[in-house]
Amino acid sequence: MNRFATRNPPERASVPAVRIAGLDKVFGKRRQEVRALAGVDLEVAAGEFVSLIGPSGCGKSTLMRIIADLEQPSTGTVEVFGKTARQARLDQDYGIAFQQAGLLPWRSVVQNIALPLELHGVAYHERQRRAEELAGLVGLGDFTDHHPDQLSGGMQQRVAIARALAEHPRLLLMDEPFGALDEMTRERMQTELARIAAETGAAVVFVTHSIPEAVYLSDRVVVMSPRPGRITEVLDVPFGDDRPDLLRESPEFFERVTAVREALHGNPVVRAEEV
Amino acid sequence: MRAELAGRIVAPIAVGVLLVAVWIGLDAAEVLPRAVPSPVLIGEEFVDKFGIILGHALITGGNALLGLVIGAILGIVLAALAAGIRIVDWMAAPVIAALAVIPIVALTPVFNNMYGASVQTGRILIAAIAAFIPVTINVLRGLRRATPVQRDLFLASAATGPQTFRKLTLPTAIPYLLTGLRIASSLAVISALVAEYFGGPADGLGTSIATYAKSGRAGLAWAFVGAAILVGLVFFLVTVLVERIVARRLPV
Numbered sequence: 001m002n003r004f005a006t007r008n009p010p011e012r013a014s015v016p017a018v019r020i021a022g023l024d025k026v027f028g029k030r031r032q033e034v035r036a037l038a039g040v041d042l043e044v045a046a047g048e049f050v051s052l053i054g055p056s057g058c059g060k061s062t063l064m065r066i067i068a069d070l071e072q073p074s075t076g077t078v079e080v081f082g083k084t085a086r087q088a089r090l091d092q093d094y095g096i097a098f099q100q101a102g103l104l105p106w107r108s109v110v111q112n113i114a115l116p117l118e119l120h121g122v123a124y125h126e127r128q129r130r131a132e133e134l135a136g137l138v139g140l141g142d143f144t145d146h147h148p149d150q151l152s153g154g155m156q157q158r159v160a161i162a163r164a165l166a167e168h169p170r171l172l173l174m175d176e177p178f179g180a181l182d183e184m185t186r187e188r189m190q191t192e193l194a195r196i197a198a199e200t201g202a203a204v205v206f207v208t209h210s211i212p213e214a215v216y217l218s219d220r221v222v223v224m225s226p227r228p229g230r231i232t233e234v235l236d237v238p239f240g241d242d243r244p245d246l247l248r249e250s251p252e253f254f255e256r257v258t259a260v261r262e263a264l265h266g267n268p269v270v271r272a273e274e275v
Numbered sequence: 276m277r278a279e280l281a282g283r284i285v286a287p288i289a290v291g292v293l294l295v296a297v298w299i300g301l302d303a304a305e306v307l308p309r310a311v312p313s314p315v316l317i318g319e320e321f322v323d324k325f326g327i328i329l330g331h332a333l334i335t336g337g338n339a340l341l342g343l344v345i346g347a348i349l350g351i352v353l354a355a356l357a358a359g360i361r362i363v364d365w366m367a368a369p370v371i372a373a374l375a376v377i378p379i380v381a382l383t384p385v386f387n388n389m390y391g392a393s394v395q396t397g398r399i400l401i402a403a404i405a406a407f408i409p410v411t412i413n414v415l416r417g418l419r420r421a422t423p424v425q426r427d428l429f430l431a432s433a434a435t436g437p438q439t440f441r442k443l444t445l446p447t448a449i450p451y452l453l454t455g456l457r458i459a460s461s462l463a464v465i466s467a468l469v470a471e472y473f474g475g476p477a478d479g480l481g482t483s484i485a486t487y488a489k490s491g492r493a494g495l496a497w498a499f500v501g502a503a504i505l506v507g508l509v510f511f512l513v514t515v516l517v518e519r520i521v522a523r524r525l526p527v
Binding site: 065069070089090091092094096098100101102104106115 | 422424425428429430431432433438442443446
C-alpha cells in the first residue's frame with residue numbers, strides 16, 4: 001500500500017497538525033516555581049510521526065499534555081489543525097494513549113474501545129461495529145468480550161491504542177505507551193504502531209525515553225533537555241514510510257541511534273572501536 | 276473441587292456439632308453455672324416461644340433495617356457532597372472522626388429523652404448513626420478511586436461532568452459502597468440491639484434478653500440471643516449476596 005499518499009494528502013499538508021510557538025510552562029508559584037518548558041517552538045505536519053525524547057523531567061510529557069489541552073501553557077500559543085488546543089479537544093481531533101492503559105475494569109475490550117464513541121452519542125450498533133473493527137486492527141479480534149483483568153499488559157495497551165483510534169483522529173498523542181512493556185512485546189507493538197499510523201494516515205506525537213524506539217518509529221526526533229525543558233535538536237530520520245523489522249539491524253539505523261544519543265548527551269559519544 | 280466444596284460445608288458443621296456435644300456433656304456433668312443452661316433447653320424454649328421471639332426479632336430487625344437505610348442514604352449524600360465540594364469535606368471530616376470513636380449506643384438515653392421512651396425513634400437513630408459512618412467513609416474513598424489516567428482520558432474525550440460521574444466515578448465507587456453496606460448492616464443490628472439495654476419501649480430482642488436473664492429464665496434469654504444471632508446473619512448474608520451479584524456484573 002502506498003503509505004505516503006495516505007499520510008501526506010496535499011490538501012491537508014498546508015495545515016499542520018500541531019503548531020507551537022514561544023511556549024513556556026511554569027508550575028507552582030514564586031519560590032517553588034519550576035520552569036517545565038521554555039521557549040518551545042514545534043511544528044508537526046499532517047501525517048508526520050514525531051517523537052519527543054529526553055531525560056526524565058525534560059517536560060516532554062508536559063508538552064504532549066499541553067497539546068492535548070490537559071495542561072495550559074503559561075505563555076505562547078498552541079494550535080491543533082489551526083484551532084486552539086481546547087477546541088481541538090472538544091472536536092475530538094486527537095486520540096490519546098498513556099503509559100498506563102487506564103481501562104475501565106468493569107467494561108469488556110469492545111466496551112472500552114467504544115467508550116469515546118459512547119461519550120459522543122454514537123448509536124450502539126455503530127460504535128459496536130467500529131470497536132470490533134478496531135479490536136481486529138490491534139490484533140485483539142478474538143478477545144472482544146474479555147475484561148481487562150484477563151489481558152496481559154501488552155494486550156491492555158493495544159486496547160488503549162484502539163480506543164485512541166476510535167474517532168478516526170488525524171492526530172495521535174502517545175505518552176510512553178510502551179514504557180511498561182517488556183522488550184519483546186515492545187518491539188512488536190512498535191511494528192504494529194508503525195503499520196497503524198501508516199494505515200490511518202494520522203500524525204503522531206510520541207513521547208518516549210527509548211532512543212531505538214524513537215528512531216524506528218519517527219520521521220523526526222525532537223531531542224529535549226531538562227530544567228528548563230527546551231528543544232535542543234531536531235533530527236530527521238529519512239527511512240521513508242516502509243519500516244520492516246530488519247531496519248533495526250541496519251547500519252543506517254545505528255547511525256541515527258548514535259546521532260540521537262549524541263544530541264541527548266550534548267557531545268560526541270565515545271564509543272568502543274567499531275568492528 | 277467437589278471435595279473442597281464438601282469440606283467447606285462439612286467442616287463448620289462438624290465444629291458446631293462438636294461444640295454442642297461438648298456443651299451437652301458439660302451440662303450433664305453439672306459443671307456449668309446456672310446462667311448457662313443445656314442447649315436442649317434453649318432449643319425447646321426457642322421452639323415453644325417462637326411466635327413471641329419472632330415478634331421481638333421483627334422489632335429489633337425493623338429498627339436495624341430502617342436505621343441502615345437512613346444511615347446509608349445520609350452517608351451516600353454526605354460522601355457525594357464531600358467528594359464534590361472540598362469545603363464540605365473539610366467540615367465533615369472531624370464530625371465523622373468524632374462519630375467513629377464515641378460509643379454511639381451510649382447516646383440512647385439522650386435520644387429517649389428527646390423523643391420519649393415509648394417510641395422506637397431513639398433506637399432507629401442509633402442504628403442510623405452506626406450505619407452512616409462506614410457507608411460515608413467507604414463511599415468517599417470509592418468516589419476518589421478513579422485513577423488520574425482514567426480522569427485524563429475522560430477529559431481528553433471531551434466528556435461532560437455528568438458523563439464522567441455516571442460512567443467513571445460512580446461505577447468505581449459501587450464496590451466500595453457495597454463494602455460499606457456490608458459493614459454497616461452488622462453494625463446496625465448490633466447497635467439497634469444494644470440500644471435496647473439503655474431504655475426505651477419494653478420490646479425487642481435486647482430488652483427480652485435483659486429481662487429474662489435477670490428473672491432467672493436463662494433458657495429463654497439464650498433463645499433470644501440465638502434469635503439475635505440469626506437476625507445479624509440475615510443482614511450480613513443479604514448484603515454479601517447483593518455484593519456478589521453486583522460484583523459479577525462489575526468485575527473489579
